[in-house]
Amino acid sequence: MGSSSAALIRGEGSAGSLGRTPEAFERDVRPALPGLYRFCLVLTRSRADADDLLQEVLVKAYENAAQFDGRGTLVGWLCGIARRERLEQARVASRRQGLLDRVLEGCAEVLGPLFGGGSNTDPEQHAVRGERARRLITALHEVPEEYRVVLEIVDVEGLSHSEASEVLAIPIGTIKSRHARGRARLLDVYRTKFGGAQ
Amino acid sequence: MTTHRDNELEEELAPLPSEVAEDLAALRAMDAPADVTARAFARIREPAAPPRPSAKPARRRFVAGLTVAASACALLVLSLVNLQPRADEIALALPSEGSGYIHLPWNLHEQDGAATMKVETHAQLAALHPAPDSSQCGEERCIHEWNIDPKAGGLRVAIPGPGRWHFDVRHTKNGSEVTKRFVVVATRD
Numbered sequence: 001m002g003s004s005s006a007a008l009i010r011g012e013g014s015a016g017s018l019g020r021t022p023e024a025f026e027r028d029v030r031p032a033l034p035g036l037y038r039f040c041l042v043l044t045r046s047r048a049d050a051d052d053l054l055q056e057v058l059v060k061a062y063e064n065a066a067q068f069d070g071r072g073t074l075v076g077w078l079c080g081i082a083r084r085e086r087l088e089q090a091r092v093a094s095r096r097q098g099l100l101d102r103v104l105e106g107c108a109e110v111l112g113p114l115f116g117g118g119s120n121t122d123p124e125q126h127a128v129r130g131e132r133a134r135r136l137i138t139a140l141h142e143v144p145e146e147y148r149v150v151l152e153i154v155d156v157e158g159l160s161h162s163e164a165s166e167v168l169a170i171p172i173g174t175i176k177s178r179h180a181r182g183r184a185r186l187l188d189v190y191r192t193k194f195g196g197a198q
Numbered sequence: 199m200t201t202h203r204d205n206e207l208e209e210e211l212a213p214l215p216s217e218v219a220e221d222l223a224a225l226r227a228m229d230a231p232a233d234v235t236a237r238a239f240a241r242i243r244e245p246a247a248p249p250r251p252s253a254k255p256a257r258r259r260f261v262a263g264l265t266v267a268a269s270a271c272a273l274l275v276l277s278l279v280n281l282q283p284r285a286d287e288i289a290l291a292l293p294s295e296g297s298g299y300i301h302l303p304w305n306l307h308e309q310d311g312a313a314t315m316k317v318e319t320h321a322q323l324a325a326l327h328p329a330p331d332s333s334q335c336g337e338e339r340c341i342h343e344w345n346i347d348p349k350a351g352g353l354r355v356a357i358p359g360p361g362r363w364h365f366d367v368r369h370t371k372n373g374s375e376v377t378k379r380f381v382v383v384a385t386r387d
Contacts, residue, residue, distance in 0.1 A: 022243045030235070037230030051296045052325055052356050054230065055238040059354070060327070062242045088329035132224035139221075155214075156225055180211055190218060 018065040025062050035075040035157045036082065042140050042152040043086050057082045072163050079153055080167040139189040147182030154179050237293060290357055292386040297356040300382055315344045318366040325356035357384045
């Protein structure tokens with residue numbers, strides 16, 4: 001491996017810099033997992049689906065580790081895989097159910113214990129953060145997926161518009177407009193659902 | 199949080215209200231559950247399917263054998279045999295939450311060239327990797343189809359919960375078809 005995990009996360013890796021053995025791969029991708037998991041949660045309708053998606057993405061990423069060229073961030077590359085996986089799943093599911101965008105049936109499941117432990121934070125602070133994250137996820141799920149995905153990777157994960165454009169394979173102008181519209185929709189949800197964000 | 203955001207972004211969009219910004223910060227602090235990542239990495243460490251035994255020329259059109267490997271994710275090795283359809287039961291221990299996985303290698307001979315594989319499953323089994331080339335679904339059952347290269351790895355199927363999950367696998371080549379039926383009996387402690 002030619003790059004440190006931190007460099008990979010920052011997008012300073014190089015072609016072939018992702019570990020090819022299970023151990024090296026795990027070491028390299030572990031720092032990117034929180035971002036990937038958040039993306040999966042926002043992308044899917046239930047925590048169980050997010051768990052499954054994360055696992056599928058990691059397996060696929062391991063199988064295609066050689067394709068990570070280090071030009072973008074590792075979390076962006078992983079989110080791109082998650083997005084494609086999700087589209088495939090949605091394609092199959094839509095044939096089956098005729099509904100691409102299911103109702104918020106799994107939302108309660110998403111809203112389970114979001115902070116999985118291992119934290120040194122004060123329990124009260126922990127609970128408050130959990131409530132806040134939960135509220136945001138609920139609100140994001142009220143936003144159409146095309147906007148929601150952009151909001152997650154730009155506003156939550158901090159990717160630039162240009163990297164979001166690469167990850168989602170969408171022109172940068174579209175990313176910018178979806179970002180702006182997504183934010184507007186999100187604020188509408190906060191206003192109507194929570195009575196805030198004036 | 200360190201971001202890669204374009205500097206001009208904030209100039210284009212009004213700052214988010216503090217309430218939303220605080221919720222965003224809370225979401226950024228969220229980590230992936232340890233049990234989920236542990237299961238994912240366990241899958242990556244799964245041993246590869248055992249090498250295909252060399253087949254006699256007379257049997258080269260179709261591949262034989264069904265092997266179950268007991269591993270963290272219950273690796274299942276499915277082969278297609280030159281026999282009449284019959285059903286096998288495979289036990290799958292699901293994790294305490296979430297889905298379990300079975301792995302179905304396309305156990306084909308390279309010299310056979312590309313083949314068509316059809317797998318009929320319960321409609322709830324939508325998490326198939328790779329994604330099918332086509333799928334036809336009724337209310338309860340789906341028929342998924344792949345045109346596969348014999349060198350391709352195999353199929354992963356997520357089993358979402360306890361129960362008896364029936365699979366019918368049909369392998370079509372040179373106009374003839376062989377069917378294999380099996381049942382995954384999934385349980386959760």
